[in-house]
Amino acid sequence: MIAEKALTYEERIEHAVNPAAKKLFAIMGEKQSNLCFNPDVTKAADLLKFADEIGPFICLLKTHVDLLEDFSYEFTQDLLSIAKKHNFMIFEDRKFADIGTISGKQYKHGIYKISDWSDITNAHIVPGPGIIEGLKQVGLPKERGLLLLAEMSSSGTMAKGEYTKTAVALAKEHKDFVMGFISMGKLTDDPGFIHMTPGVKKQKGTDALGQQYKTVESVILENGSDIIIVGRGIYAAEDPKKEAADYQSLGYNAYLRRLEN
Ligand code: S5P
Numbered sequence: 001m002i003a004e005k006a007l008t009y010e011e012r013i014e015h016a017v018n019p020a021a022k023k024l025f026a027i028m029g030e031k032q033s034n035l036c037f038n039p040d041v042t043k044a045a046d047l048l049k050f051a052d053e054i055g056p057f058i059c060l061l062k063t064h065v066d067l068l069e070d071f072s073y074e075f076t077q078d079l080l081s082i083a084k085k086h087n088f089m090i091f092e093d094r095k096f097a098d099i100g101t102i103s104g105k106q107y108k109h110g111i112y113k114i115s116d117w118s119d120i121t122n123a124h125i126v127p128g129p130g131i132i133e134g135l136k137q138v139g140l141p142k143e144r145g146l147l148l149l150a151e152m153s154s155s156g157t158m159a160k161g162e163y164t165k166t167a168v169a170l171a172k173e174h175k176d177f178v179m180g181f182i183s184m185g186k187l188t189d190d191p192g193f194i195h196m197t198p199g200v201k202k203q204k205g206t207d208a209l210g211q212q213y214k215t216v217e218s219v220i221l222e223n224g225s226d227i228i229i230v231g232r233g234i235y236a237a238e239d240p241k242k243e244a245a246d247y248q249s250l251g252y253n254a255y256l257r258r259l260e261n
Contacts, residue, residue, distance in 0.1 A: 015192035020145030021179035038062035055086030076117040092118035100134025122147040145179035153199030185223025198229035220254035
């Protein structure tokens, strides 16, 4: 049997339906980076400093704005200008989980106004398809993209089996807005979807609260994921910049090897 040729990030642009997915594939190709960095800090200035320092190495910056003790509108504007300077996108890891009407309001309103500044956000599918519709009404007119949490990295996760399959089916029904998945590896051969995997470090391991780490090679090469999401592996290191450069090249080389196989 002749294996189907793997597509490059650039070749996958035309297969993606969602505009944020197209933009992300383009940046991944241009910057030769499949690294998403999450500086999970509690002060806006620290987050902005990390964004500026690590920006050159990443395609995507993942935030948890509700960790910030001093969140402000100015912070979002500063983050957007750093994103522009270093050509990366922003992913607010909000993990929406309510009925469609409320999730849509949480996305648009409140203190954070996530849909105003975040290119990408994510949602659990526990409530059913209404959550996708509710977020889509707010996000799609702004060309935002949604990731579905199809699997999780934590031990004992209930996102598995039929639940994961349902996430993939829902994504296929909402390709205009759903750009891909949080998952531990590739879930569908549709090249338009982007798979992002958290729980990545140079060494396998765990933290004290159930996080399970896999290596870059196992995630990209063996499991067929597209993007590595790295937090403590970079921001808790002695030299975050050096670690970011390492993760960028580890991730990109694993992708190049996958293309060859
Ligand atoms: O299943 C998941 C999904 C996510 S989005 N497991 C995760 O760890 N995450 C997020 O990835 C989590 O919220 C955190 O921001 C990041 C992992 O950070 P690290 O410091 O463990 O690398």
